[in-house]
Amino acid sequence: MSLYYKLTGALLISCLLLTSCTSNQNEAISAFQDEEVEEGQTITIENPEVLMEQTSANKEEGKQYQIQTRLTDFHLLTESAGIAWGSTRSELRLYLTQNSGKTWTSISPAASVQFPYHPKYNRDIFFVDASHGWIVRNSVGSSDAIVLRTRDGGATWKIASLPGSDKVVAIYFTDVSHGWILASKVHPEKEEKTLYQTEDGGVTWSKIMTSPSDADAEQDHVLPNSGGEISMIFQDRMTGYVSMISSGIPKLYTTNNGGISWSEVEDFFSTSKYKSCKQFIAGEMQFFSNEPLNGWIPVGCVKEGSTKFNGYYTADNGATWSLAPFSSFWQTGLNEALSPTFVSSEEGWLLHNSKVYHTLDQGQSWNELPKSKVLVEILADYPEIVKLRFSSNQVGWLLVAQSNQKRSLLLQTLDGGITWRVL
Template identity: 50%
Template sequence: MKWWCKLTGCVALACILLTACTSQQPSAMTPVQEEASVTEEGQTLTVVNPESINNTAVDTKAEEGKKYQIQTRLTDFKLLSETTGLAWGATRNELRLYLTQDRGKTWTNISPASSVQFPNSLEFGKDLFFIDPINGWIVRNSLGSGEAIVLRTIDGGLTWKMSSLPEASSVSAIYFIDQQYGWILTENSDGVKTLYRTVNGGASWNKVMSSPLIHENTENELVLPRAGHAVAMTFTNKSNGYVTTLDQGQPKLFMTNSGGAQWKENIQFFNPSKYTKCKSFVVGTPTFFSDNTKSGYVPVGCSKEDTMKFNGYFTSDSGASWTLAPFGLPWQSVKSEDHELQAPYFLNEQTGWSIQGTTVLHTTNQGKDWVALPESEKLTEVLLEYREIVKMQFYSESVGWLLVSKSDHKRSLLLQTQDGGISWRVL
């Protein structure tokens, strides 16, 4: 089959218009009386229904401003601005996706129809991507002999349309740079990696790269190799992209300047000789900063025995060269294989945050020195019960979100700071 084969998907499938569940009162919610009432079952969010749409299949008349107890455990989130963010989880294989545009005071259910099942938790950048509150995409891997599908919305989740990836394997990453241009990376059990690109907002997808089963010539070497597991993918424009992998436990970085058609490893990125005491490694997502897209950061974690420590690799020339920045952080205990420590979050190449125990640490010199911020009584109280840090993100030097979970992975809480990590409140 030709590599440039265009994937249009099933004609009938592409015509399906999935109506969001936002206009339907979630069945897994029960009314609560007070905003501060947070029980073991979940977190109280004020859910407001969106404007009604032409949909006779569901009741579009819901009580406005009513508070509901969300039974869904939130598993991920994404801050889109200081006031706007997404948070989501799943209940009975149904995705529950919520949007706030007022710093978490009220939330809108923008979930796709419950007929689309999601048996696994969704991660931002892997299964779900939004560039703003209006334009978003969700990937669901094929179930059994079915096809992988891509849901897309251009109206903030009021409606969802569907396209398919008929030949797709397990999806490893999704990334969009604007409303039209995006990429999906897949990987099968043999390590074959395939990259799809859309130039029409996800309505159709073209295969632009695939790992060969057998390396035949030097041209075929300019692809993502079968060896190694794809971890994350980032694009900064229509041409330049980055993929991190773990190959026999070693972090690697691959780069493209051809929109994904050709890839080459940056052998300068990681030098294992600098880590003589490390038993294994983890590598994170290449992040390029909004104030300067030439500057970026990739976290690399080193583990030994039952502890782990992160350092950072930084670039100021779009990834041509990378500098190791040893973080002045202590080793942290890793309680189990299921418990993954979160890398420090960097807003730019100098400013970052990390959490050690119940203390928020802040750096302004690329992680060389870390200052403990004043203790937040609320954060300390929460972290003593919800001990696992699921994710931390800052949108500015003031506003950040933090998702924490109990060790049983059944309950979570989402918190917000508006003063750079000094004080926190439960959303």
């Protein structure tokens, strides 16, 4: 291992300009799998300009350097491209791969932008492709929330403020220009939601809807001011959906004028089909890129310390939704709230007790895939399943963690979940 040098002595620097910690040239981060992971994913950076800024290590031509990053989330952009990130000392560490994890590039924003929490995709981070992305940093102290944006794959980041917002709960873009941010502001004894819109890629944001605490959501055609587990999607510049748990019940709202006014989707959910459930949880709403009119929302029934998910599906761009009961498992323990993941209206995967299950009939039946020794061994050390997603019927990523020890590993499958490797 003469070509590798452990990074030591991290130094924080002050960035006067909101440029990324990368140079204009791509810095490759090679996948490295054989090192023991002490506090996160071990990755190798080749000739990184970022090291000159973040550490006291001297950069030597042709050398490679190892760093450890605790990853907390990821997003697959295509079969071969994706982003993954985590926070270290309140600094966001964001990485991009465009070759299935063979090499990575650091696209982190400036260290001066602090993140005292772990950003999540569709809530704090959104990318439409490998070049165009946005990161929301919630308000800190008396400051407003801010939105960072890049148009060059993270080489540079620019900033915009989001006045009057405390906490962002959802972000979505339909293209490089048009996007929405849903924020929640909590006052003493009241709460209000505000929807912001941009038409210039995030340079400027304007309020297009506010639901104050005394608003009648149905009468005033706004989103309810209270509600959690929020997911937001826009199909185009006019049509959008917001799902949430409101008063303990899964609800779905739709807009046909770009978010200015909203109405509840009638007959979306009925408690009569879940008479024994004590509580409900909702997962992330999704429309399928290969089936643009088809989408689904996972809804979990909670009772007696266990949870079982079913799916609500649409095949007409959200005009109607129908329940698809899953013949899957009741889940308990650390991964109780882990829902199945789907790549189309019919094909999906589920992880249960270190086993991967596969469906081709919208969850009516699940077939156990051949046992993966690598996956079983890793899940024994990293029992928390943070996220499982597929970009095709062959390519998927899995993030697992040992939260008590602040450790994580990101894995990849290239054969539909049968075999796995550490990225």
